[in-house]
Amino acid sequence: MRTHVALVLGLTLLAPASGNAQDAAAGEKVFLQCRACHQVGPNAKNGVGPVLNGLFGRHSGSVAGFTYTDANKNSGLTWDEATFREYIKDPKAKIPGTKMVYPGLKDEKRVSDLIAYLHTFDNAPVPH
Numbered sequence: 495m496r497t498h499v500a501l502v503l504g505l506t507l508l509a510p511a512s513g514n515a516q517d518a519a520a521g522e523k524v525f526l527q528c529r530a531c532h533q534v535g536p537n538a539k540n541g542v543g544p545v546l547n548g549l550f551g552r553h554s555g556s557v558a559g560f561t562y563t564d565a566n567k568n569s570g571l572t573w574d575e576a577t578f579r580e581y582i583k584d585p586k587a588k589i590p591g592t593k594m595v596y597p598g599l600k601d602e603k604r605v606s607d608l609i610a611y612l613h614t615f616d617n618a619p620v621p622h
Contacts, residue, residue, distance in 0.1 A: 521611025524604050531594075534615045543594065547618035549573050554589070558621045565591025575609055582608070 525534070531543035538545040544557040551574070555567030569589050571577055581588040582605055584598040599605055
C-alpha cells in the first residue's frame with residue numbers, strides 16, 4: 495500500500511502542471527491564423543509562406559521552391575523552440591527584412607500550444 499501511495503505521489507509530482515503543458519489540439523486552433531500563408535501535413539505545399547513541416551532543426555530560408563528574402567536566407571538561424579518563440583512574437587524584429595507580414599503572437603500559452611502542434615509535423619515531408 496505504501497509503495498502504491500508513493501508511486502502515485504511521485505507521478506503526480508512529475509506530471510507537468512496543466513496550465514503550463516503544451517496542447518497540440520489548442521495549437522491547431524492557433525495555427526488557423528497561420529494557414530492563410532503556411533501549410534503543414536503530408537500534402538503541404540509552399541504558398542505565400544513556406545511549408546512548416548519539419549521546422550525545428552531546419553535552417554532559416556532553406557525550404558526548396560520557396561523564394562525567401564536575403565534577410566531570411568542569410569539570418570544564420572536554425573529553428574528551435576527558443577528561436578521560434580522570439581520570432582513569432584515579432585518576426586520583423588527577429589529577422590529585419592523578412593517579408594513575413596504578421597504582427598506577432600505574444601501570448602506564451604498560445605505560442606507553446608502552436609509549438610506543440612508544429613512538432614506533430616516534425617517527420618512530415620518537406621519540399622527538397
